[in-house]
Amino acid sequence: MSADTGDESILDGIEAPRVALYAVLLAMVAFYLAPLESGLTTAFKTPDGFRTTTPFALPPAGEFTISAWGMAFERLSTGLLNSALMAVPATVLSALFGSLAAYGLTNLRWRGQIAVLVLFVSGVFIPYQAVLVPLTQFWSFVDLGGRIPLAFVAEHEGLLNLSITHVAYGIPICTVLFRSYYATIDDEMLEAARLDGASAATIYRRIILPLSVPIFAVTLIYQFTQIWNDLLFAIVLVSDPSNQVVTVALNQLQGSFVQQFNLQMAGAFVAALPTLVVYVLFGEQFAKGVAGDS
């Protein structure tokens, strides 16, 4: 690192403000990642290990265990399955309906569409807490299990109610997301398709839908995370324990007498894993959708 070697010291080019900037950034990274890190270390500690060390510290020798993960997975497995059963169709359907609605409101011209669009946009701002009571009344009135005499419907009534509710409440935000994307689609191209003899439905199927892949990725990731992580509707709409979704099950890992922090932390990671998987699966398309490529 001396001048006579002919090489400049790598520190020569770095100024004090830049050093300070990186220091601040590192501090912020540490601040935001600390809960995640302590959660992860806690999940691998025995209850004794948790008591004798600070949450940030790695498990001490002899106090490392993966038993909490096994137990968390076992106690959440029904919830994970139920959540998947509920969230996957709800996500796909709300994205599909949002895409259709956005196409109709953006790329087709008809009288009164602005008024309908305003209804969709205002749907985005409905607070879930405000609709809890009418929503439970609605589902008890509808009584899916009683009306449709199928074993599957009777067994999964709570999940069906929850799934349909999420589809309905997801459509407005999906529509808004798709609309911003469809507004960038070349009008002349759709006019060319009309002159080529394609109907509105054909244009959607053969042109709009194939071009929507990036925005579908964005919407699927967003909606899946929202629906998977929802606790409020799940608590209110699902009463049957066999229909319990993972967020409710996770909440019940909290023991009433003994707090098993390692179990709770492992459970939180197990419950969050599917959203992570979805993000990884659609990540590349997500980036394209956000960047506005087509």
Place this chain on the structure above:
Amino acid sequence: MARLELDSVTKRFGEGDGSVLAVDDVDVDITDGEFLVLVGPSGCGKSTTLRMIAGLESITDGEIRLDGRRMNERGPAERDIAMVFQSYALYPHMTVRENMRFGLEESTDLDDDEMDRRVEDTAALLDITELLDRKPGALSGGQRQRVALGRAIVREPKAFLMDEPLSNLDAKLRSQMRTELQQLQADLDTTTVYVTHDQTEAMTMGDRIAILDGGELQQVATPLEAYHRPANRFVAGFIGEPSMNFVDCDVEGDTLVAEGFRYPLAEEAAAAVDESAAVTLGIRPEDVAVEIDGVPDGDHTFAATVDVVEPMGDENVVHLSIADGPELIATVDGLRQIEADATVAVTIPENAIHLFDGASGEAVHSRSLDDAELDGSRV
């Protein structure tokens, strides 16, 4: 192949007081196989007119007929018309082959083999066979242009509509495509309406040109007729590059008078202008004769100084000021040496002048010309 008639076609956007008249009572009769160019400045209603023919805009008033059948209420798909757009409007997720097949799949009952055959024939015609399996994103501007043409041609429609299809190409490619399009249209013999704001395209491509301004049809004529016999001052100024010179004058007896400018008229021209009416004198730059170091002699020759010379190679565009009088633009041979600030004698030949009514702009007198020259203009 069809005859396309526009009968008092009017388009009004909006309703009530806020409405805008975009196209005002346009009548054009386009014969079978004709190449008609709709030309005008931006906002003149030419694209709206084309979109009404295509069925993409509703028609407020009047009628559009294709082969004698009323089109007003028919959707774009039911008109058997193909359109080429300025942005090419190719489907980006489909290959060239799929782009060209799309219209056949949606609008005809042809079997797969027949569709493939048509696509390949059209691709061969346009010399894009090797591009068939590429997507539009991998093509250059000129290649996309050809694919857009191919997509229209493959359907064998009754009429082609083209909305400034060459304006996104660079100058060299544009002039090349201009020639090619003309040849193609002549070979296919399909009725074509071509919209452009470029008067060079209008002059060189059309069998006839229809000049629009402010939604109103100014003139429908062959290119040479529009050039030499403009119906009004707008057409005279719009067609031709550089533009025709205009001098606003008053009429005193049989003499045109402007500040620092007196131009006596011959009998025939003088008869065409009313006593004391305001008249605009028009003269094309190539008709203005410039003599370096010349001494003005005669009634139609004036002393002038050269302000600016723009050498174009084949010709020089010379900006002149007549002493204490109007400014003129003249084009002279490119090999003639002419310098700024030179004093010259400028002649405005009597047989080349146009006269327009000062108020309405209507042509009252056009340059003398053997009419046979106009008729035999295109073969």
